């Protein structure tokens with residue numbers, strides 16, 4: 001069981017604690033739906049934290065913020081209050097943040113506007129870019145024009161960092177001109193998901209798993225995040241992105257790296273990112289033509305992609321993807337992708353790792369599943385081969401399950417299957433709450449280092465190259481389990 005006091009530990013008394021959080025693009029959906037509730041969930045657990053939040057977006061922003069700055073300020077204060085109460089956040093830190101928040105209209109692509117925004121802010125300060133990659137790039141260029149940057153400046157970048165390897169490299173170089181890597185957070189909220197953090201606890205706080213966490217004992221790994229959600233009005237973004245870039249590029253590859261990394265010598269922002277980057281560097285597409293692979297794991301199709309057609313999910317009609325708003329059907333954007341990868345190291349060589357994510361899936365699985373090899377010796381006279389042990393951890397549901405064999409091996413019906421299963425208590429922090437905690441502590445241990453974000457794009461390129469050669473777009477009805485592959 002999780003120690004319930006865990007999340008109540010006071011934040012470290014360090015000079016790195018952020019005093020001012022500036023959210024750029026604060027009128028958008030991400031801020032109201034995820035960032036502010038995440039912040040609220042954190043502040044409710046850390047009553048001593050004092051933080052000033054500045055919301056900022058362009059003056060001509062057409063959204064709900066209203067025509068003049070007074071209206072914008074008022075709407076912003078209401079947005080903050082509503083987001084905090086959506087997670088029942090109360091207490092002195094929540095009150096302090098509400099009372100001290102303010103709104104500054106600013107075009108982040110204009111140096112003069114940024115000067116106005118940042119003048120007089122109290123450091124350490126973090127600029128959170130809740131913006132599309134192209135605007136983030138222009139905002140970084142504008143920041144570089146300023147005579148001086150605030151002292152103790154941190155930058156937090158939402159995914160996607162760039163739109164391909166080339167643009168990610170360019171953006172990382174630009175960010176590197178402004179602040180050190182230790183002052184950069186490439187946010188991936190999947191690293192804050194309770195189930196993902198449970199993998200860290202399971203692996204490194206127990207004697208049981210780590211000695212068998214390698215190719216000699218593990219048969220395969222599956223990291224799956226299917227969703228019932230379809231496009232949800234995000235056609236413009238999604239149609240030029242697709243499932244591989246949206247879900248595998250950072251999220252599932254990062255989770256894979258954390259699940260498979262060598263044990264770090266310290267849990268800090270030097271060791272953890274070094275070990276996860278090591279895994280990503282060694283990752284390649286599964287080679288189904290290798291003789292050893294074909295013998296041990298026959299019939300693997302390394303890449304499968306699909307796109308949903310009209311159907312029903314949870315009783316709701318979902319239109320054909322091609323008929324969704326802001327979508328160009330000729331683009332062949334995939335809403336489902338499955339890629340089998342291999343991490344080519346001594347520890348992992350020959351173990352197939354399945355990453356999968358699909359939209360409009362009827363019965364969605366969301367888990368990290370490790371299937372162990374069978375026992376090394378089959379006994380004569382035992383009527384059935386023993387089933388493998390399986391460890392499964394739910395992403396958001398916080399469900400940890402271990403399947404084992406028990407009972408009499410001589411029973412003609414086969415052995416009994418014992419399922420050790422537990423629901424881990426609610427942690428109190430949302431995934432974005434953990435992200436906020438790391439940012440406000442100035443601790444980038446669980447963010448994506450520049451080289452890791454670039455390796456992610458390299459791997460996506462491998463997957464997308466396979467689209468053209470051996471993974472035709474398959475259709476699947478919304479509400480099904482995705483394309484059927486023979």
Ligand SMILES: O=P(O)(O)OC[C@H]1O[C@@H](O)[C@H](O)[C@@H](O)[C@@H]1O
Pocket residue numbers: 189227229246431
């Ligand atoms: O379940 P969560 O936390 O919303 O995460 C899943 C989402 O993660 C986002 O990063 C993707 O852009 C979405 O397409 C996806 O639905």
